[in-house]
Ligand SMILES: Nc1ncnc2c1ncn2[C@@H]1O[C@H](COP(=O)(O)OP(=O)(O)O)[C@@H](O)[C@H]1O
Ligand SMILES: O=C(O)C1=C[C@@H](OP(=O)(O)O)[C@@H](O)[C@H](O)C1
């Protein structure tokens with residue numbers, strides 16, 4: 001989910017493993033020359049989802065040893081979760097919705113078009129409902145890390161490193 005720490009922890013994990021780090025959102029922003037908010041506003045979410053799928057496949061073809069942080073929606077569209085499971089290890093960061101909301105309130109909302117303009121109450125409702133719908137995709141990841149504050153050492157333990 002948004003705010004679970006994919007970008008932050010993915011970057012730290014890659015550094016610890018000596019792997020390349022790729023953030024799917026950052027890759028798309030650089031490739032398209034537009035922010036995530038602009039992409040949603042100008043061409044719509046559907047177009048963003050197709051760019052996201054294309055980027056995921058490009059990144060997989062470009063790297064052998066990389067940590068990839070996806071956006072929270074990526075595993076929930078097309079066959080992306082199956083595709084990712086075929087490429088390597090996949091992790092679901094299962095962070096409670098109230099924790100996501102407190103991390104994302106205000107600053108985190110601005111750069112995330114799905115959250116922009118929501119009050120605190122609207123944010124918690126949206127995250128709770130979206131999480132409930134998306135769980136069926138997230139739980140197909142090979143590994144789940146659960147808790148309010150997941151750490152890099154949690155990934156390493158699961159990978160026996
Ligand atoms: N493990 C963590 N513990 C506490 N706060 C975190 C953790 N990971 C990320 N954060 C904070 O939560 C916010 C969202 O993190 P981010 O890595 O962008 O999440 P995502 O990429 O999953 O949306 C940031 O403000 C970040 O500093
Ligand atoms: O959950 C989502 O649908 C989205 C998550 C975002 O990434 P983060 O999960 O890194 O915030 C970004 O891809 C876009 O705003 C949509």
Ligand SMILES: [Mg+2]
Pocket residue numbers: 006007008025069070071
């Ligand atoms: Mg991110």
